[in-house]
Amino acid sequence: MTLRLGTGRPLLVPFLTGGVTAGWTDYLLAYQEAGADAIEVGLPFSDPMLDGTTIQQASDQALTRGATVDAILHELTAIRGRLRVPIIVMAYANLVLKVGIERLARAGVSGLIVSDLPLEESAELESAAAAAGIDMILLAAPVTPDDRLRQICHRSQGFVYAVSVMGVTGERTTLAPEAEALARRAKLLLAEPAASVFHAGSRDGADPVQRLPVLIGFGVSTPEQAAVAGRAGDGVVVGAALMRRVLDGASPADLRREVGALRAALDQGVSTATPYAEISGDRR
Amino acid sequence: MTLATQRGMRDPVAGGRFGSFGGRFVPESLIPACAALEEAFRDAWTDPGFRQQLDLFRAVHAGRPTALTPAWNLSAELGITLLLKREDLAHTGSHKINNVLGQALLARRMGKTRLIAETGAGQHGVAAATAAALFGLRATVYMGERDIERQALNVFRMNLLGADVVPVTTGSRTLKDATNEAMRQWVANVDDTHFCLGSVAGPHPYPWMVREFQRVIGDEARRQVAAELPAGVPDVVVACVGGGSNAAGTFAGFADTGARLIGVEAAGGAAMTDGTVGVVHGSRSLVLQNAEGQIAEAHSIAAGLDYPGIGPEHAHLGESGRAQYVTVTDDEVLTALKRLARTEGIICALESAHAVAWVMRAAGTDELPHGSTVLLTLSGRGDKDMAQLQVAS
Numbered sequence: 001m002t003l004r005l006g007t008g009r010p011l012l013v014p015f016l017t018g019g020v021t022a023g024w025t026d027y028l029l030a031y032q033e034a035g036a037d038a039i040e041v042g043l044p045f046s047d048p049m050l051d052g053t054t055i056q057q058a059s060d061q062a063l064t065r066g067a068t069v070d071a072i073l074h075e076l077t078a079i080r081g082r083l084r085v086p087i088i089v090m091a092y093a094n095l096v097l098k099v100g101i102e103r104l105a106r107a108g109v110s111g112l113i114v115s116d117l118p119l120e121e122s123a124e125l126e127s128a129a130a131a132a133g134i135d136m137i138l139l140a141a142p143v144t145p146d147d148r149l150r151q152i153c154h155r156s157q158g159f160v161y162a163v164s165v166m167g168v169t170g171e172r173t174t175l176a177p178e179a180e181a182l183a184r185r186a187k188l189l190l191a192e193p194a195a196s197v198f199h200a201g202s203r204d205g206a207d208p209v210q211r212l213p214v215l216i217g218f219g220v221s222t223p224e225q226a227a228v229a230g231r232a233g234d235g236v237v238v239g240a241a242l243m244r245r246v247l248d249g250a251s252p253a254d255l256r257r258e259v260g261a262l263r264a265a266l267d268q269g270v271s272t273a274t275p276y277a278e279i280s281g282d283r284r
Numbered sequence: 285m286t287l288a289t290q291r292g293m294r295d296p297v298a299g300g301r302f303g304s305f306g307g308r309f310v311p312e313s314l315i316p317a318c319a320a321l322e323e324a325f326r327d328a329w330t331d332p333g334f335r336q337q338l339d340l341f342r343a344v345h346a347g348r349p350t351a352l353t354p355a356w357n358l359s360a361e362l363g364i365t366l367l368l369k370r371e372d373l374a375h376t377g378s379h380k381i382n383n384v385l386g387q388a389l390l391a392r393r394m395g396k397t398r399l400i401a402e403t404g405a406g407q408h409g410v411a412a413a414t415a416a417a418l419f420g421l422r423a424t425v426y427m428g429e430r431d432i433e434r435q436a437l438n439v440f441r442m443n444l445l446g447a448d449v450v451p452v453t454t455g456s457r458t459l460k461d462a463t464n465e466a467m468r469q470w471v472a473n474v475d476d477t478h479f480c481l482g483s484v485a486g487p488h489p490y491p492w493m494v495r496e497f498q499r500v501i502g503d504e505a506r507r508q509v510a511a512e513l514p515a516g517v518p519d520v521v522v523a524c525v526g527g528g529s530n531a532a533g534t535f536a537g538f539a540d541t542g543a544r545l546i547g548v549e550a551a552g553g554a555a556m557t558d559g560t561v562g563v564v565h566g567s568r569s570l571v572l573q574n575a576e577g578q579i580a581e582a583h584s585i586a587a588g589l590d591y592p593g594i595g596p597e598h599a600h601l602g603e604s605g606r607a608q609y610v611t612v613t614d615d616e617v618l619t620a621l622k623r624l625a626r627t628e629g630i631i632c633a634l635e636s637a638h639a640v641a642w643v644m645r646a647a648g649t650d651e652l653p654h655g656s657t658v659l660l661t662l663s664g665r666g667d668k669d670m671a672q673l674q675v676a677s
């Protein structure tokens with residue numbers, strides 16, 4: 001996996017539900033052109049229990065038009081030559097257990113996020129992923145206590161996914177105040193010498209040893225929020241806000257502008273954005 | 285180790301496993317809530333004060349113990365001895381009250397002020413709304429839009445009891461989608477809200493906790509049957525299986541005996557017969573799904589059995605051979621419901637009629653030879669199904 005700190009700018013990982021439209025891979029290319037550091041591809045699932053309305057609808061739309069995991073992976077393979085950024089698959093455990101990690105690796109997937117696979121259940125998949133050369137990115141939540149968070153930071157690869165809210169995916173008018181606290185705790189734990197949580201670059205082995213980045217996701221909805229989250233953490237994952245545009249019929253060119261705006265806001269940092277404290281009042 | 289303890293339904297091992305099934309497949313956000321619930325349940329279940337309180341409400345509010353009724357006429361016709369454990373006589377009309385009284389008391393003990401629940405047929409929703417009213421908790425019940433249409437009467441009952449019924453319009457708009465929505469709402473409201481799950485499914489500790497709250501069915505029946513049968517224990521114990529809570533509670537009273545345990549699923553929702561290993565709603569079990577892992581819809585005349593999964597302990601009991609799972613068709617169920625009504629004067633729920641249908645089919649065959657003694661859990665009464673039966677007949 002090639003996501004790493006030290007590029008001097010916060011990381012941007014936009015999300016797309018695989019198979020949401022016939023030409024869905026064009027959105028991936030648009031995301032890449034707009035400056036994504038990696039792209040998260042969601043596998044549509046019949047029972048998305050951690051997703052809010054928008055991504056549920058995207059999932060439903062993909063399945064209704066006949067999208068299958070197999071076809072999605074084939075289509076990903078087909079554009080592999082044009083994708084320079086790493087692809088991270090986000091899926092529910094049942095799909096991953098069925099499709100198998102080797103199949104994901106063959107499709108060129110570099111990272112995997114499984115929403116409903118907590119530490120207690122993930123050991124088996126982590127070893128399979130390691131064998132297949134796929135980074136397992138683990139999620140942390142605002143309620144995760146420090147001892148657990150330390151383990152998550154220890155075992156996560158690629159980055160640590162800080163879930164910003166106690167809730168499901170979906171747009172929010174403000175960034176949840178818990179997000180910053182969680183990102184700060186994770187960064188501290190990752191910097192602990194005792195924890196020795198370092199990322200040595202899993203592909204070429206030549207990277208300098210670095211702290212894993214912490215990305216804030218769930219509910220990051222606007223460039224302003226992205227800028228704030230990008231400073232609290234090391235970057236952001238943006239899903240529902242983009243998927244709503246896709247569901248409304250926006251074109252890849254439209255989405256390139258959306259992602260471009262997120263990129264610009266992240267790169268400019270907080271200077272043009274509302275300071276965090278001022279937008280963190282109410283949660284919805 | 286005696287045969288009896290080998291065969292008993294034990295507590296799950298670390299992490300909530302029954303053999304290779306069970307576990308806690310939930311988002312990280314729910315891990316602390318599941319852990320806190322497990323701890324609270326362990327603490328309460330070993331606290332005699334909690335048990336006494338629960339026993340009191342079971343007796344004075346729910347009308348327990350429920351009767352054991354010998355089905356004399358039907359027994360004579362079938363050439364067997366059939367005993368009915370009458371959960372249809374429990375308050376709110378089904379065994380679901382046993383579980384919700386336990387969970388609502390536990391929720392109150394944990395300082396929660398609100399219950400959320402998923403419901404299919406509406407029986408669990410009605411029970412949850414009842415317990416919430418009794419213990420001064422707020423209640424929100426998630427119900428698939430399609431089930432709301434099919435079970436209008438129960439929606440009205442829930443409203444009358446002061447619960448909010450929220451239609452779920454995503455996915456197949458049935459029980460599995462209502463369960464997803466309840467999980468989502470639990471994540472967002474975990475501080476003050478207890479998720480009152482209605483069957484032996486879901487993440488650890490639910491499958492175990494709900495079985496323990498339902499084992500009152502089996503424990504009572506064990507004592508009642510002992511007084512009724514010379515052998516003390518029936519040859520066969522049978523119950524219908526949706527998620528599997530009335531069956532698990534019944535089996536728990538007999539798993540350490542030599543009785544054969546039979547779970548009866550709807551032919552159109554038979555996770556044990558047609559399912560494969562999968563992870564859904566927080567645990568690893570058997571589930572109806574396609575080759576890629578998309579969960580299928582179940583189809584049954586009984587809304588309460590319209591569930592594509594089954595509790596993990598049943599998957600384990602089936603795999604180990606301790607229990608056997610069979611299916612019956614909608615037609616057999618309708619016939620059984622009518623025949624029980626005519627012979628015994630009992631109109632049972634369509635769900636419960638699945639167990640009756642299997643007994644009627646099996647009686648006199650190698651499956652259930654003449655002279656067999658049978659305990660059958662009649663999980664609920666048929667009032668909720670009258671509109672549907674009028675259409676069907």
Ligand SMILES: Cc1ncc(COP(=O)(O)O)c(C=O)c1O
Nearest residue numbers: 407526527528529530588635664
């Ligand atoms: C009367 C009755 N029996 C059985 C069931 C199925 O549930 P379980 O398998 O958990 O007992 C239901 C569920 O709604 C029910 O209402």
